[in-house]
Amino acid sequence: MQETHSNQGQLPSTSQSTEEFENNASSRVSFSPKSDFAFQLKPTQRQRPVSRRALRACTRCHVRRTKCDAKRPRCSSCLKAGSECIMPDGFLMTEQDSYNLACRVQWLENILSEAGINASALPTGASVTIPTLPSSPSNSECDESELISSYLREKDLTSYLHALILDFPLPLSIDLQNQSFPENCLPQNHYIGPSSGSVIADCLSREAKRSGFTVTSSFFNKERLFNPILTDISFSETLYLFPDRDSIHLILIAVIHHFVSFPIINLKTLADLFNKVYENGSANSAYQLYEANMCLAIGSSLLGKDSFEYFWKAIQFFSKSQSPYSFEYMRELLYMGIYSLLESIPGLESYGIIRKVGTIAIALGLHREVTYRNSDIPSSLTELMRRCFWSFYALDRLLASTTGRPVGLSDSSIDVQMFSSISDVEENTSFAELNANGWNLELSVHVIHLRRLTSDILNELYQANVTPKKGIQQQLHTKLDEWKCELKQYADASHGSMRTYLELEYLENLMLIYRPTIASTQSEVSACVICLSSASSWIKNAGIIHQRGIPLLKPIIKGIIITAFTLVWAYFTCKEKGLFIFSQSAVVSDVDCAWRSLRSVEDKNWKGISGVIAVLENLRNWISGKTDYEVHMIDDAMTLEEFDIDNHINLWLKDFAGFKGPT
Numbered sequence: 001m002q003e004t005h006s007n008q009g010q011l012p013s014t015s016q017s018t019e020e021f022e023n024n025a026s027s028r029v030s031f032s033p034k035s036d037f038a039f040q041l042k043p044t045q046r047q048r049p050v051s052r053r054a055l056r057a058c059t060r061c062h063v064r065r066t067k068c069d070a071k072r073p074r075c076s077s078c079l080k081a082g083s084e085c086i087m088p089d090g091f092l093m094t095e096q097d098s099y100n101l102a103c104r105v106q107w108l109e110n111i112l113s114e115a116g117i118n119a120s121a122l123p124t125g126a127s128v129t130i131p132t133l134p135s136s137p138s139n140s141e142c143d144e145s146e147l148i149s150s151y152l153r154e155k156d157l158t159s160y161l162h163a164l165i166l167d168f169p170l171p172l173s174i175d176l177q178n179q180s181f182p183e184n185c186l187p188q189n190h191y192i193g194p195s196s197g198s199v200i201a202d203c204l205s206r207e208a209k210r211s212g213f214t215v216t217s218s219f220f221n222k223e224r225l226f227n228p229i230l231t232d233i234s235f236s237e238t239l240y241l242f243p244d245r246d247s248i249h250l251i252l253i254a255v256i257h258h259f260v261s262f263p264i265i266n267l268k269t270l271a272d273l274f275n276k277v278y279e280n281g282s283a284n285s286a287y288q289l290y291e292a293n294m295c296l297a298i299g300s301s302l303l304g305k306d307s308f309e310y311f312w313k314a315i316q317f318f319s320k321s322q323s324p325y326s327f328e329y330m331r332e333l334l335y336m337g338i339y340s341l342l343e344s345i346p347g348l349e350s351y352g353i354i355r356k357v358g359t360i361a362i363a364l365g366l367h368r369e370v371t372y373r374n375s376d377i378p379s380s381l382t383e384l385m386r387r388c389f390w391s392f393y394a395l396d397r398l399l400a401s402t403t404g405r406p407v408g409l410s411d412s413s414i415d416v417q418m419f420s421s422i423s424d425v426e427e428n429t430s431f432a433e434l435n436a437n438g439w440n441l442e443l444s445v446h447v448i449h450l451r452r453l454t455s456d457i458l459n460e461l462y463q464a465n466v467t468p469k470k471g472i473q474q475q476l477h478t479k480l481d482e483w484k485c486e487l488k489q490y491a492d493a494s495h496g497s498m499r500t501y502l503e504l505e506y507l508e509n510l511m512l513i514y515r516p517t518i519a520s521t522q523s524e525v526s527a528c529v530i531c532l533s534s535a536s537s538w539i540k541n542a543g544i545i546h547q548r549g550i551p552l553l554k555p556i557i558k559g560i561i562i563t564a565f566t567l568v569w570a571y572f573t574c575k576e577k578g579l580f581i582f583s584q585s586a587v588v589s590d591v592d593c594a595w596r597s598l599r600s601v602e603d604k605n606w607k608g609i610s611g612v613i614a615v616l617e618n619l620r621n622w623i624s625g626k627t628d629y630e631v632h633m634i635d636d637a638m639t640l641e642e643f644d645i646d647n648h649i650n651l652w653l654k655d656f657a658g659f660k661g662p663t
Contacts, residue, residue: 059086128652136565141495182366186304240282240289242296246410248274251299254553258302260498261398262338263419264331264391270295287328290317295336302446302553304601311339316571330360331388337395342554351405357392358408367414382652386419390448397451400458402514411455418445446487450505453479457509461516480506500545507538511566525577532570532582536590538563543593564594584623591620 058075060083070074106493112117121197242248252274259265265273276616277284277292284292293314300307318332340350365371366389372382393409400407460472484506489501511534514527542560546552571587595616 045188060084070291083099094659101478109462118363132559139648164398164402200554202535211345220567240284242277242292245278248299250303251296251305253299254296254302254323255299257498257501258298258338260444262334262340262391262394263387263448264334265291267388286317287332289337290314293317294339298335298339298342302555304554307343311345325360325363327360327364327385327388329358330364330392331384331569333357333360334388334391341395341399350399354392354399355394355408358396361389361392362409367409367416369415369417372416383419386416388415390419390444394448394451397454399460401454401509407455407458410432411452411459416446422564443502446502450483450502450509453483454509454512457512461513473513479539480513500541501556503541504538504556507534508540508559511538511563513565525574528573528577531566534568535563536586539567539590539594539597540596546600551605552597557598560594560597564591564616564619567591568623571623588620588623591616591623595620 058070058078059069061075068077068078075086134578187595252270256267256270259270273288273292273295277288292308297310297314300310333353336348336404337350337357340348340353361367366385372385377385393414393456396408399405456479460476461468484503487502505559511657514530517524517527539560542552542556542563545556567587567590571582574582595613598613598616
């Protein structure tokens with residue numbers, strides 16, 4: 001048997017023969033996830049302590065120092081004791097450790113493949129000569145910045161954004177060596193939870209089939225083509241030009257409105273930013289230009305205007321930092337996360353990018369108050385760090401409640417204080433004390449507290465295989481009412497429109513509390529009535545916003561659609577139970593109000609809006625009892641998530657608006 005050594009890279013146990021190495025390595029690492037059969041050789045005396053540690057996978061057993069057989073979903077010890085079993089997915093590692101391990105396993109697979117070794121088969125004892133080994137990947141070679149550099153040079157926006165939010169481990173979805181995405185990778189929309197719009201689609205579909213009402217889409221199962229190599233914007237003077245100040249007035253108002261929910265920047269800092277951008281021109285820093293363009297992109301998208309030009313300019317100024325776990329990198333990703341909730345751009349998936357922000361926030365310790373007590377950190381930076389963390393928290397909870405995906409960080413792990421108010425009041429409130437004396441802070445804190453209630457709703461009512469406690473819905477309803485009562489201080493005219501928006505947030509969470517009973521065959525009458533009443537009130541409040549001449553921002557348009565379908569579902573469910581809380585004419589009037597609101601924005605560049613308007617027309621006829629309505633075929637493509645009740649499309653997972661780049 002020939003032995004081979006390498007001065008450039010060292011495989012484990014290279015002093016042994018190749019046959020011994022194959023036996024030892026194959027007993028510990030499965031090199032090919034596609035192997036048709038798994039095998040596990042008996043560990044040697046030297047390896048047994050490692051095996052025993054590996055079996056100690058249950059956290060409870062590890063604390064009690066008892067043997068664990070690591071059976072899923074419960075180990076025998078916890079099953080026998082009737083205790084909760086905490087089974088982590090494999091070893092407890094950080095994401096960076098998992099990423100480094102994936103790189104090294106890929107490196108080992110390539111070495112064995114080049115040497116002609118079939119890692120999926122049992123060793124045959126044949127002599128194999130391993131050639132000179134290349135260097136194994138170091139931690140620096142595992143940085144995302146190195147993986148995405150080639151995409152940025154090629155101006156391949158889709159691939160660049162995919163790589164930007166790279167989130168390991170993702171099994172069988174990414175080829176590290178070729179940096180490509182295979183055809184058999186997991187679909188983008190594979191996390192569909194019970195809090196998502198698919199529940200409403202399921203129930204409404206059941207009612208629709210009984211009446212013979214059908215809505216289909218000619219766009220079903222088709223992927224909209226996206227050309228990432230669009231207009232190439234060179235680094236010339238045009239890249240630093242901004243529109244006239246008067247023309248962006250409405251855009252900035254929309255941004256200020258939106259940033260109440262995501263307080264990444266306060267009002268004074270936003271004003272200072274645009275003053276500097278207009279005064280200094282090309283002398284501005286790359287981050288200032290990135291931040292200004294992202295604000296304009298977000299504001300334009302909120303108003304239904306073309307936002308891609310601003311977004312593309314911002315991409316040009318995106319940081320090429322060699323440290324992907326930096327606070328600056330996290331702030332840049334936060335803007336992208338907010339934008340991803342408004343626009344459907346291939347490669348810019350909301351869940352992936354917000355999870356990446358959470359990974360960086362945890363790595364920097366932004367969720368713990370002790371991080372901010374460092375005397376070397378300036379007070380202004382401390383304020384900014386708090387704002388960025390709570391912006392991530394608001395994004396994470398909003399995404400979890402609307403798509404059914406898990407939260408990125410549990411509430412029990414957070415003890416960071418709140419940020420200061422806009423007036424810079426020297427009063428900070430910890431997360432735990434927020435209920436007692438946190439109401440003197442700015443309006444954004446109230447929104448964050450609402451996200452905390454949203455998190456409680458998800459934990460209590462939407463956990464898999466967990467039966468909700470008796471009376472928990474009433475308790476959550478009471479907490480939500482207490483939150484609403486604290487908004488009385490914002491009843492003056494200066495907060496009129498914002499108060500209406502918060503009223504919509506209240507009604508959305510109220511429907512979220514009682515929606516779990518939708519799918520059950522023995523749904524409670526009170527839940528159906530509350531959902532019906534909340535949906536009707538939501539549509540009326542949205543109509544008030546429209547009547548006041550306030551522009552309907554894109555989140556409101558999305559809410560009108562899903563609330564209209566909740567209203568129709570709740571009406572037919574109550575009717576089925578013999579409850580006529582709302583008359584037929586009242587429900588038709590509410591659907592008609594939603595229809596008029598959507599008609600008012602039909603001229604925007606939201607491509608799927610005409611199809612949704614036609615669907616609401618058919619729903620209105622259906623409720624009225626008319627039988628001469630037409631089956632509408634949606635010829636206009638609706639981006640990633642087409643509207644198709646019969647196929648249970650998740651309406652909340654992505655924005656219905658079409659993505660339209662510059663021509």
